Amino acid sequence: MQRRRPLGANPKSVPKPSVEADSVFLNIPYDRRSSKLYLAYIAGLIELGLTPKVTLGIPGGTNRLDRIFELIQTCRYSIHDLSRVQLDRRPPCTPRFNMPFELGLAIGWAKLNPEQHLWFVYETQIHRPQKSISDLNGTDCHIHGAKPEGVMRELCNSFIRPKHKPTVAQMMRTYKLLERSVPELKRHSGAETIFGARIFRDLLALAARFRDQRLMQS
């Protein structure tokens, strides 16, 4: 028998997770085709002084959804890349629903708590979201064209800093250094892919180091 909240308990008294003002929930596909964009998002957000968070490392099972939602709740912003609308070639041939589903969670949370969460939609092709997710018609999508430079450009459009504005060229520098570091990082971590929790943390730390070195030299 499920335990219910005692009668008369105020739902508003349930403590909400604390929001980290510089955290961004990154909802992007984790596949080889998206590996360049994955690194671009990491480099771009670190250059902007934001910390990306991903669902990598959250184990499956009944608690996974709760943990994903908790992660969204702790992030001030979320970026949802809806580029992966194709069917997966491996059987069974199905589309990936995780990205739109997590976007729905973020929108629901933002509707209930508008001052605690802001969400952004990113896509590869212009006008495609109007067909693939027409409920969002009227929402501005950020079109990156599946290029790292496009991702950097749109991140600069989404997040504006009055001071310490990195340029797209500076972000691309960090991205290229990060990309070149991946083989050595995989060797040290024993990882076969960059889509893992441990290597993700290492990528964040590396990108931050590259950014700090650039700021010291300038």
Next chain:
Amino acid sequence: MSIQRTIRRTTRYNRRMGHSVQITTPIPSAEEIADRLGISEKRQKMLFRIVQRQLKARKIVAKKAPAGSQSEKRAKAER
């Protein structure tokens, strides 16, 4: 100070653009990020060595490039 007041103070939502936000949170350093992520000091030192190697390799490539080349112009823009 409550979280709502802090967030209101640190971010401003630009309604005219539709989807851009001004951020004024401080930029965390690499050490702060590593501590927040729970990366051990030993691993941080390993990552720092990777950074040094990559930056050194980049300098060698930039030195080898002839003057006025695209790579030199790019390097100046990135600085």
